Amino acid sequence: MTRMLTVGAEPLRESMRTLVRGFGSDAREVELVVNNLVDANLTGHDSHGVGMLPRYSESFLEGGxxxxxxxxxxxxxxxxxxxxxxxxxxxxxxxxxxxxxxxxxxxxxxxxxxxxxxxxxxxxxxxxxxxxxxxxxxxxxxxxxxxxxxxxxxxxxxxxxxxxxxxxxxxxxxxxxxxxxxxxVVAQGKARVAHNKGEKFPPGRLIDHQGNPTEDPRYVVVPPIGAILxxxxxxxxxxxxxxxxxxxxxxxxxxxxxxxxxxxxxxxxxxxxxxxxxxxxxxxxxxxxxxxxxxxxxxxxxxxxxxxxxxxGEPERAWRAQRNAEGIPIDEITWKELHVAAQRLHIDPAEIDRLAGVTL
Ligand SMILES: NC(=O)c1ccc[n+]([C@@H]2O[C@H](COP(=O)([O-])OP(=O)(O)OC[C@H]3O[C@@H](n4cnc5c(N)ncnc54)[C@H](O)[C@@H]3O)[C@@H](O)[C@H]2O)c1
Missing domain, CATH: 3.30.1370.60 (Malate/L-lactate/L-sulpholactate dehydrogenase, NADPH binding domain)
Known part of the structure; x- marks a missing residue:
């Protein structure tokens, strides 16, 4: 199992502001992007949280x-x-x-x-x-x-x-x-999160590249690609x-x-x-x-x-209350992907860690 980090919402925001400035975004854009992503983490949807930034950085560099x-x-x-x-x-x-x-x-x-x-x-x-x-x-x-x-x-x-x-x-x-x-049956990012954590999916959710049932989320993350049902x-x-x-x-x-x-x-x-x-x-x-x-x-x-x-709507509100109080769990692989994103954007990963209070 992948190690889990716990980061407070505000330190996470502060750290991600630095990362998002790497896109050249103005101050308003930085706030809108960071608040939206951290709120996705807070509401329990880690698939749509700060773990999206590595993908955004790749998209940015290729002009998308x-x-x-x-x-x-x-x-x-x-x-x-x-x-x-x-x-x-x-x-x-x-x-x-x-x-x-x-x-x-x-x-x-x-x-x-x-x-x-x-x-x-x-x-x-x-x-x-x-x-x-x-x-x-x-x-x-x-x-x-x-x-x-x-x-x-x-x-x-x-x-x-x-x-x-x-x-x-x-x-x-x-x-x-x-x-x-x-x-x-699940959001695509949840397959990415499960794959990063080394977890399997319950049966009946995924098929492999030949259309056969599988419990391995790799088939949604790395080739050969299958599909979510x-x-x-x-x-x-x-x-x-x-x-x-x-x-x-x-x-x-x-x-x-x-x-x-x-x-x-x-x-x-x-x-x-x-x-x-x-x-x-x-x-x-x-x-x-x-x-x-x-x-x-x-x-x-x-x-x-x-x-x-x-x-x-109730589950998201409950998650928001809990994670505001206890912090946001982020798996180590996702955090390392954020380091890679930072490097792509010419931001020092050590600064990302320092602001988030993370030690790998
Ligand atoms: N931008 C995109 O391209 C894109 C693509 C897909 C999904 N998404 C987002 O991904 C997020 C996650 O989607 P998902 O399908 O994994 O969400 P999910 O399976 O967690 O379902 C979420 C919905 O079900 C409700 N819910 C959850 N548990 C419940 C329960 N026990 N009883 C009653 N209601 C319950 C939630 O309140 C929410 O309305 C969503 O915010 C969605 O908008 C975005």
């Missing part, structure tokens, strides 16, 4: 990620926006796109926003959290331009990205419902297809139908629908019914072996 650029409106038709992320950090262009979309939804009651050519938008739940913080519902269909990693139901090779689907719904006086998942068999596969068509073909003008795995960039296309619940529904009725449903669902007696019914 462009620092210090902003979303550009290609179509501005009031409640309809089409935006070009210009291959900028997803943490920046995603943030800017959501600010625009939320502002339009406040004005028009809704906004349909198409975002293309964004570098990795990371944890899509972060964008839904922005919407619910403004009292809005948001729905996101996302495709991935990287390399195929998920087999369609019945198929034996990778034809989709992990194409996430996300919905945020505000609940009056309570925490929001925040459903945010990859349409694969979609969640829920034909249902998840269907949702992955819809994400490709809406996030990719419609929103980004670029869907994945390729076998080229040579490039290190991860681009996302995202179709976002933002709805002001007060503009379409009677506010009091929506609040009453929403509260009644969440209470009703939570009240289901736990079945044997389960402790309680959790609503979507």
């Amino acid at each position: 990620l462009v620092p210090n650029v902003h979303v550009k409106a290609v179509l501005d038709a009031g409640a309809m926006l089409r935006l070009d992320g210009q291959a900028g950090f997803g943490q920046v262009v995603g943030h800017e796109a959501m600010l625009m979309g939320i502002e339009r939804a406040k004005k028009h009651g809704t906004c349909i926003m198409a975002l293309g050519n964004a570098h990795h938008l990371c944890r899509i739940g972060a964008w839904a959290e922005m919407a619910v913080a403004a009292g809005m519902i948001s729905i996101h269909f996302v495709n991935v331009i990287s390399r195929g990693s998920v087999a369609p139901h019945g198929g034996s090779d990778a034809r989709f990205g992990t194409n996430p689907f996300t919905v945020g719904i505000p609940v009056k006086g309570r925490e929001p419902v925040l459903l945010d998942f990859a349409t694969s 979609p969640f829920g068999e034909h249902k998840g596969s269907g949702l992955a297809l819809v994400c490709e068509l809406l996030g990719g073909a419609l929103a980004a003008g670029r869907a994945w139908h390729d076998t080229d795995a040579s490039k290190r960039r991860v681009h996302n296309g995202m179709l976002t629908v933002i709805i002001d619940p007060n503009a379409i529904a009677d506010a009091a009725t929506f609040e009453r019914e929403t509260l009644a449903v969440v209470d009703w669902v939570k009240a289901s007696p736990p079945r044997p072996g389960m402790d309680q019914v959790r609503l979507a």
Whole structure:
């Protein structure tokens, strides 16, 4: 088993600020990128945390990620926006796109926003959290331009990205419902994390390069590449297809139908629908019914072996509280990959360690 390090959230941020400055990012970009990645770690999604920076550094060096650029409106038709992320950090262009979309939804009651050519938008739940913080519902269909990693139901090779689907719904006086998942049975980055930790996957999640079942996450990380299966068999596969068509073909003008795995960039296309619940529904009725449903669902007696019914969004909030208090576990291999990223960006790895309080 790989050794685990524990790093406090703030020392990790401080250390990663130094690393991200290596991209030449301005101060605002550094903050947006670092806060977004560390929050992914805090919410338990290490697959989308600071461990993405080595990949970003490779993408940057081959020109797939462009620092210090902003979303550009290609179509501005009031409640309809089409935006070009210009291959900028997803943490920046995603943030800017959501600010625009939320502002339009406040004005028009809704906004349909198409975002293309964004570098990795990371944890899509972060964008839904922005919407619910403004009292809005948001729905996101996302495709991935990287390399195929998920087999369609019945198929034996990778034809989709992990194409996430996300919905945020505000609940009056309570925490929001925040459903945010990859349409694969696990996110691709979780295979990378498991591979780095030397862990196997439970059966029924992966196939090898010949389409045979395997428990070894190497088949998603190092050649010969196999595939992750979609969640829920034909249902998840269907949702992955819809994400490709809406996030990719419609929103980004670029869907994945390729076998080229040579490039290190991860681009996302995202179709976002933002709805002001007060503009379409009677506010009091929506609040009453929403509260009644969440209470009703939570009240289901736990079945044997389960402790309680959790609503979507609860696990991430619990992780955030725990990891803010106890620190963030990072495996040693991921940390060494961060050293390599630092060197690529002409940053001294010893400085990364010093700021994080890590001794290897
Ligand atoms: N940008 C990209 O290209 C990309 C691609 C794929 C995934 N992602 C992101 O990866 C992250 C992880 O995705 P994932 O599929 O591994 O997540 P996951 O399997 O952990 O599922 C997360 C969702 O399920 C809910 N959940 C988890 N356990 C639960 C329980 N016991 N009861 C009720 N609800 C529960 C969570 O609240 C959350 O809504 C997401 O944030 C996603 O947006 C991004």
